[in-house]
Amino acid sequence: MSNYHTVRVSHLGGITAAYQTPKPFETSKPTIVLVNSFVTSSELFRPQFEDERLTDAVNLIAIDPLGDTPERRLSSGPFGTRPS
Numbered sequence: 001m002s003n004y005h006t007v008r009v010s011h012l013g014g015i016t017a018a019y020q021t022p023k024p025f026e027t028s029k030p031t032i033v034l035v036n037s038f039v040t041s042s043e044l045f046r047p048q049f050e051d052e053r054l055t056d057a058v059n060l061i062a063i064d065p066l067g068d069t070p071e072r073r074l075s076s077g078p079f080g081t082r083p084s
Helices: 042-049 053-059
Strands: 003-009 013-019 031-035 059-062
Touching: 003 031, 013 042, 031 042, 042 053
Parallel strands: 031 059
Antiparallel strands: 003 013, 013 059
């Protein structure tokens, strides 16, 4: 989709935070933070990320819930999205 980033947050027990941006951040533009709803991911905002008029005007950053990374979403087990 875009530039997917993960950050290890050591003061929260080493949990991984993830976010996406459609383009590199530009300090000259305003920023809109997109927060997805429960049981969805930042992929929800694909249409906004693909809208050139929008991304030319503002920075977009879509934040995934703490601990929700592509690797975790694809993992098996009781809390992964793949059935065991």
